[in-house]
Amino acid sequence: MKLKYIFTVLGVMLLGLTSCGKxxxxxxxxxxxxxxxxxKSAADEQGKSExxxxxxxxxxxxxxxxxxxYKVTTKDGTIKESSETDKIxxxxxYNGLVATATATTKEEGKQKTVKLTLTMDEAKQKLTAVSSTEGEKEETATFTRKK
Structure with missing residues (x-):
């Protein structure tokens, strides 16, 4: 009787473990x-940085x-010029760690659709973005996670 009870408990445990899979x-x-x-920053010989x-x-x-x-600073850290675009x-x-994004912008009175392919690394700390706009060269940038 004890052997039957032990096998029943083991069977229930095994069933419980296999039912909770990935x-x-x-x-x-x-x-x-x-x-x-x-x-992205760059500095020139006079100490001005962009x-x-x-x-x-x-x-x-x-x-x-x-x-x-965009910000330009002088050698002593004074902001010479700065600007920020409106939020788009x-x-x-998304499919796994790859997202496909689209946004519509207006440049010089023309409406443009921008397509982004965003690939997140396995550690989820870097994001590689490839942007393509009709009639323009593809651009690639690597983003780091803020939040």
Whole structure:
């Protein structure tokens, strides 16, 4: 009788362990709620530096915002000139660690659709963005995670 009881308990435990596999875990969006930043700076011989920034904020499961900035500083750190673009809103879809995003912008009175392919690294700390706009050369940038 004891042997039958032991095998029954072992069978229930085995059944419990196999029913909770990886397939049961819900898929979560690795992009939603994250913020990313790209910074590129260059300095000349006189000590003047130019800093360009871009930020991507994934607000939820299908929307994001994008904004760029520009700043020129003198050798002593004084800001000589700076500007920031309006936030651009767009939508995205994702498959694993790759997102495809689209946004519509207006430049010089013309409406343009920008397509971004965003690939997150396995550690979820770097985001490689490849942007393509109709009639223009593709651009690549690597963003680091802010949040």
């Amino acid at each position: 397939k049961d875990t819900p898929k979560t969006n690795p992009f939603a709620g994250t913020q990313w930043e790209y910074i 800093i360009r920034t871009a930020t991507i904020n994934f607000t939820d499961d299908s929307h994001f915002t994008f904004q760029t900035g 809103n767009g939508t995205y879809t």
